[in-house]
Amino acid sequence: MKALSLIVVLFTGSLLLSVVSLFPVWGNPHSPANANPISQFYINETEELTGVPNLVTAVLADFRGFDTLFETVVIFSAGLAVFSILGRPKRKRGDEKPEEDDPSENLIVIQTCRLVIPIMQLFALYVIAHGHHSPGGGFQGGVILGSSFILWAIARNLPTALQRLSSRKTMILACAGVLIYAGIGVICQALGENFLDYHILHYLLPATDAIMARSHAMLGVEIGVAFTVSSIMFGLYAYLSSQGREEGGL
């Protein structure tokens, strides 16, 4: 059986490798993907139409805004699934304090985390806010923001991190993120345009034209994505590492 599967794997692998030579060369400007009029339109017109130099973000958050909205919903529902499978009814939490670990035991780890976590969070906010001018955006920034909380939970223990961001707040923030994103779309609709057609928002935003309105709306959308992603990432860690009991360290 093992020999048979090895033959199948080798055959499929060599078939795939032999097809690779038919692909267009990397970076070829005349390859079908690059020469297509639709890609040409995005490459040439994006900055004029939206005022956003990073055309990856422009395609992600504006031209294909609907896709990204439902990507956010996918992450949200993945979080919901884990919470509903692993979550269990809370034990009565009277005045019990989270168990204090001896701080002298891992002093170096804790002090290093105290130094690193603010820098991580600042960088995450930069990635979110600057996502339409440089690489980055809501997903990446949200993951970095969420992992700063995860780092605190690993360095200390889970209850200490849950004091900063409880699982209840996690759920509220995740819902808020999706609502921000969808809300921006609904506002566009209310002003008489299509769902997520941002240029109409210049009626609401002072001192912006239709082009800058699209840029600003992209920032709003990225913030919504970051809310959902960061809180779901931390919530997933909290539930996966403690089997939903919300206690103990890793």
Next chain:
Amino acid sequence: MIWPFDLVILLLLVVAAVIALRVRDLLAASVVFGTYSFLICLLWAQMEAVDVAFTEAAVGAGVSAVFLVATVFNTRRNSSD
């Protein structure tokens, strides 16, 4: 495109993939899986797909490796096959 760089990364990728499949210790497998993601991230960055590389570094090498480790701690450490 810098081909020696490519060659080294692709070789390490294959090595990491084989180790991740062969090793019996699941914790080691998840750490090697993080390494694999990081190598892929270097490959994206080298092909100037910076946004994708950024996502791979944050999601693939960072958070999903942590999720795997967190899950391994709640199961048995060694795989049976």
